[in-house]
Amino acid sequence: MARPPLYDMNRLLDAALELAAGAGPPAVTMAAVAKAAGAPSGSVYHRFPSRTALLAELWLRTVEGFQEGWFAALSGHRDPRDAAAAGARHVVAWSRGNRPEAVVLLYGAEDYGRADWSQPYLRRAGEGHRRVSEALATLGKSLGVEGELERDQLTLAVIDLPLAVVRGPLRTGAPIPARAEELAERSTRALLAGLGR
Structure with missing residues (x-):
């Protein structure tokens, strides 16, 4: 063997x-x-075969690992607001439990050489983006979201806001506070309160 x-x-x-x-x-x-x-x-x-391939694999392995847990968090609840809150909490909990990976994701794919990625890497990245877009569209439909402003508000609530909760501690090297999951959930719920039906 x-x-x-x-x-x-x-x-x-x-x-x-x-x-x-x-x-x-x-x-x-x-x-x-x-x-x-x-x-x-x-x-x-x-x-x-190249540094570009190494950087692409590092970025994609990291973002795909994060996304799998995020998709699972969103799909684990029938109520869309509970799903959104779970997604927000996942961002914080994953960042605490996977700090090196979370620090890697503070950068963008462009910092990992995306402009020079081969087509297979670009397809993988595109598939991940497509799945995120579909998950947000499904959540938005369940919430009765209409129009670009409400769609942007949903993205802010589910993605950008929980990232903002962890970004500071990750950049400074400080611990992510124990209350951070609760802060992310409360903020996400507050931002979703006036959305849709």
Whole structure:
């Protein structure tokens, strides 16, 4: 039976994650990842043909991991306001429990070289964006949201507002306060109170 590779993709991405969380995307170089993982440079190039591919995989693995929990939180409640509140709480809880990943997501895909991504990476990113848009549309329909202003208000309540709760502590290195989930939920519910029916 063949032995599993010593330096598999996830091990190398974990090293890249720590570098990005510590000093931002510019710190993620092929040589730095090899050194952080204790791997030969050839192992990194074997898994990732270029730094662009490495950055794309790091970004997509991180955002897809976050999104799976967020989708699950939204789908776990019949009442749309409860679903939105659960989604807001998930942003905070996930950020606390996955701090390096949350710090990576403080940046945008552009900081991880999106302009140079190959088509397979762009398709993965597009699929994630499509799923988020569909989840918001479903939530909006359940809430009776109409018009661009209300759609923007929903996006603010479910995505932007809970991100604002964690952004400061993540940037400064401070702990995310224990009350942050409650703050995110209350704020999301307050913003949704006048929406739709």
